[in-house]
Each structure stands twice: as structure tokens, then as C-alpha cells.
Amino acid sequence: MESIRTIPSAAITDCVARLCIRACTVLPGQVVTLLEAAGRTEPYPPAQNTLRLIRQNAVVAATKNVPICQDTGMAVVFAEVGQDVHIAGGTLEDAVNAGVARGYAEGWLRKSVIRDPLRRQNTGDNTPAVLHVRLTAGDHLKLTVSPKGFGSENMSRLAMLTPADGLEGVKAFVLETVRLAGANPCPPIMLGVGIGGTFEQVALLAKEALVELREGPHPDPYYAALEEELLSSINRLGIGPQGFGGRTTALSVRIKTAPTHIAGLPVAVNMGCHVTRHATETL
Amino acid sequence: MALSLQSPFTQQVLDSLRAGDQVLLSGVVYTARDAAHARFCTALAAGEPLPVDLRGQTIFYAGPTPTPPGKASGAIGPTTSTRMDPYTPPLLAYGVKALIGKGQRSEEVKAALMQNGAAYFVAVGGCAASLAACVQSVEVLAYPDLGTESVKKLVIRDLPLTVAIDTRGEDFYREGQKRYLESVR
Ligand code: SF4
DSSP states (O other): OOOOEEEEHHHHHHHHHHHHHHHHHSOOHHHHHHHHHHHHHOOOHHHHHHHHHHHHHHHHHHHHTOOSSSOOOEEEEEEEEETTEEEESSOHHHHHHHHHHHHHHHTTOOOOOBSSTTTOOBOSSOOOOEEEEEEESSSOEEEEEEEEOHHHHTTOEEEEEOTTTHHHHHHHHHHHHHHHHTTTTOSSEEEEEEEEEOHHHHHHHHHHHHHHOOSSSOSSHHHHHHHHHHHHHHTTSOOOGGGSSOSOSEEEEEEEEEEEOTTOEEEEEEEEOSOOOOEEEEO | OOEEEEESOOHHHHHHOOTTOEEEEEEEEEEOOHHHHHHHHHHHHTTOOOSSOOTTOEEEOOOOOOOOTTOSOOOOOOOBGGGGGGGHHHHHHHTOOEEEEBSOOOHHHHHHHHHHTOEEEEOOTTOHHHHGGGEEEEEEEEOGGGGGGSEEEEEEEEEEEEEEEOTTOOBHHHHHHHHHHHHHO
16 A cells, blocks of 8 residues: 655645745746746837837846835645645635745735635735636645736637638637737737547636746647747737837747547637736645 | 926927827826825815816826835826716816826817816836836825725826827827728738
8 A cells, every 4th residue: 555645734834825925026037038038039129129228127036025016916835735735724626725925925916816706805914815726646735826817817718610611710710819809818828729528628727828838849740830820820919018019929829638529619718918927836 | 209298287288288199297197096186076066176276287096015114105106097988078077187007088078188188108017127217205194994995196207108099089099099000911
């Protein structure tokens, strides 16, 4: 029999609190690299200037330990829980929410969560988190906090396309989503695209594609080529950084797929801004 | 070269601005986002005074992070203006003269800006760590129950902005994108 490893819930709370603060103040290295590359390829001087301001802001945030953006988001938390882990002293959900409350208080982060979508009373501590749990092999617990701002989240879209819509339908939907979003999601944007699965699954695929910030090209050459093609089509639209014109409308397009039904072709675009943040730790 | 300007604006200065102008704004602006706008418009519809006299003033669509001890302001930056579109024509008719946010506006807002001689400015979204350095003080004036969405008076210095829609209704989103596309044709 495998031995069971015990992780105290307080350790989870401590970890989530740290990750909230780190994610909101330190832009992931990959996003910084993409911004630097965009600065080199952007031909339009006003757009170059905006890209420079954006890069400077990330440096100011990290060195002065202040939030990169005032919208420190809703805390989306991914927990990969090894099935040989026992969480002692409380539930995972309570531990995560306590971590979010503490991180947003201690980090002087903005509290942007309301209890009820229609009656709209701020909860005052940025809880509850949006928690996605996956059971994995082993005895580790991996936590990722991805604070999501709603300027970009609001510009996300989902469509239940049909098999006849096919590849062309997916491409048209992605481009239309970017065009409709225009300047609103703080371009340069990052796109997470989910294709396949069911209605609820495709939205999560899109979110994961955005949060995981996969290193390197898509492992499947078919989708690697599609990501490249979408990115270059988007960067011909002319929206540009801040929406005032330029090549750099998007920094990256990441696709995640899942098997789907013979009758369906769900597609979802989760819109990310240039402050697409996350922080990860494994306990 | 950016123009150094003061808020509140005089009508003469507002009228002289052109879409695409770069501005460094100093003076006083008031924050208000979705929830405060809803309350403003309820008050205006009922013929009641607003909690802060905003006639002739500048509204900044912003909800800053809390001010840490020893600092003048938390991180601050513009939120998406489109969400304020439904509330904006009545506020411009009431007398608000300048708006600061990010993103495009509706045709109704453009028409109301022209009609009331008001202008729409934008700040770079997602640069809140840098913009915080332009805020000298933050004071909650109304609706403290709204938390970050309360109405705050900000004293600012050299806040970098672009004129997105001028008092003639010229729109720099349209113009800027057109200029870029022409430059690469
Ligand atoms: S869309 Fe992103 S960069 Fe823009 S205000 Fe929201 S969180 Fe900040």
C-alpha cells in the first residue's frame, strides 16, 4: 500500500496567500519575454512607445512590490491534489479561501468580488476563489493562483459550432472575438482557445490554455500551425497595443482540445490581457 | 510633445484639444465606476443632488488598490469605459466635462460629448504600478460602502493620457488604427 502524506491545511493557506501576492506583483517571465519580443518586431512608433510603458510598469511593480494592475482580479485557483495526500485540519476549499483573504489583505490587493451577481454586495476580502481541483498520482499538492481581471474576462466568448463550421468556423470565431473586443481587454492580449468537449468543458480548456502558458510550440504540429496562423491573422487586424493602432494586438494564442460529440464543435476563447498572471508552488 | 493641463478644464482648453493629443494632467479628478454611476443616475433621475458636485469636473473610471501605509496611493489605472456608456449621457447633460477610462465608447456617448462640449481621455490599461506615482492623494468622498468602487477625490500630477474623443467627436481609436494600417500598406 502507498503511504499517505499529510499536508496541514494551514500550509495550503500560507501558500495561497503567498501566491496571490506574487502573482499580482511579478509578471511571469514568459509574458515578459513575449513583451520584449513584441518590442523588437513592432514597426509602429506609437505602439512601440506603449509597449515600452507596459514593460516599464512590470519592472516598477516587481521592484517596488506593488500590483502590476489595479484590477487584481478574481482569484482563480487550480489545485492538483495527489491521491496519496491527506489534508489535515480543514477542507481544501476553506484553506484556499483563507489564503485568498489573507493574501489580498496583506498584499494590499483590491477586493473585487461580490457575493451575489444581481444584488452585488462586495464580500470585502476577495473570496470566494474560483477553485478547480484535479486528482493526480503521487503525494504532492500543486497550487496555481491566477488572478483574473474582468476587462479581459468580459471579452471572452463561447460558441457551440457545428461540424459543418469546421476549422474555418473556429478561425472566424476567434478573429471575430478579437475584433469585437477591440481596445477593451488591454491589448496586447493573450488568447486561450478551447476546442471540443462539452459546453462547460470547453470554457475550462480555454482557461487552462491561458493559465498554463505552455512553454514552446503546441506538441501537435497541426495545432502548432493553427496557433501560428491565428496569431498572425490577429496581428494583421491593426488594433495594436492599447487599441491605438499597431501590429502587436496579441502576444500569444494557445489552444487546448478535448474529444467531443459527433454532432458538436464547441469553441471558447478566454481573453487575457498583457497582465496575464499566475504563480505556482508545489507542496 | 505632451501638453501639460489642469483639471478641472476650462471650456477653451477642452475645445482646443484634438483626438490623439498626448496630455499630462494635473489637478483634481474624481473616481467613479459601475456601482457609483448607477447611484448617480438614480439620484439624477429623482431630481436629487449628487453626493459630490461634479459639474465642470473630471471623472476617472478607476478603482484603486488600497493605499498601503506610508504611500500616497495604491496601484491605479483605468477600467473599461464601455460599461459606463449607459450612464454617461445623463452625466454629461448634468455637467461633467471630462472622462478618463480605457476603450471605445458608443455612438450615443460620442454624440453626448459633442453636444455638451466634453472630452474623453484614456490612460494605458494595465500600467497601474507606474500610474500610482502620479497620484498625490486619495480621499473617499462618497459611498464608502462600495469599497474600491467608492467615489474618491484624487489629486494628480502629470498623469499621462491620450485624447481619445475630442469635443468635435473625433475618435482616435478609429484614426490611430487607420493610420497604422496605412503605414504598413
Ligand atoms: S484587462 Fe488586465 S490589464 Fe486591463 S485593467 Fe483588467 S486586469 Fe488590468
